[in-house]
Amino acid sequence: METIIVYLDNMFAGLPKTQELEHLKQELLSGMEEKYLEMKLAGKSENEAIGIVISEFGNIEELTAELDIHPAGQEKTVPMLSEEEVYAYAAAKRSSGLWTGLGVFLCACGVALLITLSTLFENNADMADKGSMLGLVGMFVLVAVAVGMFIHSGMKLERFESLEQGFQLPYALKTALQRSQALYAPTYRLALIVGVCLCVLSPTFIFATSYVNDDFAAYGVSAFLVIAATAVFLFVYYGNIQEAYTKLLNEPHIDAK
Template sequence: METIIVYLNNMFASLPKTLEMQRLKQEMLSGMEEKYLELKRAGMSENEAIGIVISEFGNIEELTAELGIHPAAPEQALPMLTEDEAYEYAAAKRSSGRWTGLGVLLCASGVALLIAMDTLFENYGSEDMGSLLGMVGMFVLVAAAVGMFIHSGMKLDRFKSLEQGFQLPYTLRMELQHGQALYAPTYRLALITGVCLCVLSPALIFAAAYIDDDFAPYGVSAFLLMAGVAVFLFIYYGNIQGAYTKLLEEPFIAAEKKEEERIAGVVGAIIWPLATAAFLFTGFVYHRWDVNWAIFPITGILHGMLNNVYRILNRGKVSS
């Protein structure tokens, strides 16, 4: 069957890399696979089955002529990814997710520590000391988080060549699809757990404020820690799912998709630091830890809205 896959890839190598071509290729692959299995069940040998399948489905010129499709300019064939390279990328992606998730959790822990120390020492009449200790602790944790982010990025640097496209052997693709199916329940459970933690975390603020208004900052600290754990789950398990998605995607990358990801990254790089600055400013200047936690979910909603608006407008331009 792998011989048929290679033959089909060579047939489509000179054709435009469009969604229409990819759909046509998948339809032909499904038909060839079905015919191949039918011939094998009929008792034919491997070579006989492959020869018949190729003879029946191998005339791409007539099909493209009917569709009015002309071959594109010849280009270099995409490299074939080996099994070792695929699993090394998956392992690096998993490790990167772990370090990135821990870094985010440390950042949240640093802010939580700052709030808790400031409130604790304020109750004992030494607010300056609490702020100093909290700031030192926060910067230590943030510095460690930055180191984790750098380490995480360096793990994936050697796989940048995958962005140029690649092919997978048929057997390896089947193995990865099977692994993705087995991983799906774990990924689903991680998402459900993370969402539940995000939904329940604000309750800690209300519970602390209900006991005593002075305890509200401690509730904010607990909220940040719980939200940090939720984000860790999203990043770590999302990276594993992302590795499967990347390895199993079609052997071309749409320019529109890459541009959307770039714009989303730029928006996130601006909006989230602003949200964090607003959170700290309203907390330390106005002491509104009981309500300013809402800045983060509101920012998340705005971020998603901006990305969706850009995607809709961009697709509208492409279609017109």
């Protein structure tokens, strides 16, 4: 049995010392010990029992490959991104933010259109139903277009899903991205400030229209939706650009010189 313990220690000697691997080692030892005792009770000699145990429990390479575990000091090979790939990803994130932001804006505009048309014709007995129907049709058309934009936005990023597995950046390219991010930072801050201001100010349209005339409150709600949607567009569009820089510069990866 001592031979099996030494064999198991040697198997795990080159692997990281983690709690997960230690637990795995103890489970293997327990299983090997049970098999060893079973072979001894079956009348096998010491050497025969040890040989059977070792052969049946496979080798450490197969086990670590199955669990995606790499020897200590050995890093997974990750792809080196070219300048074209980096800027293609940044462009895709920008485009994705544009389409997603516009989709959100159209959804809000659809609801605002329904409210506006319903309110506009509610006092006209002949046009009330037509106004509501026209508003519903307009809303569903805008929402349908928005859904198409969301799908298109998601598809533009599908080919970059492999970046989640890690990547390398040439040092010069990383430096260029850092400079570009620094130049973009004021624009991003301005977009956030404007977006927050719009969010804070948008409810005032409801209060203002209600103050003028209660019948106008619905128009204030429509204005609120459009202005709030504009703020969301700013957050999504400019946020996606910032997220691209963050992904490329701050995600764990190897900087290759």
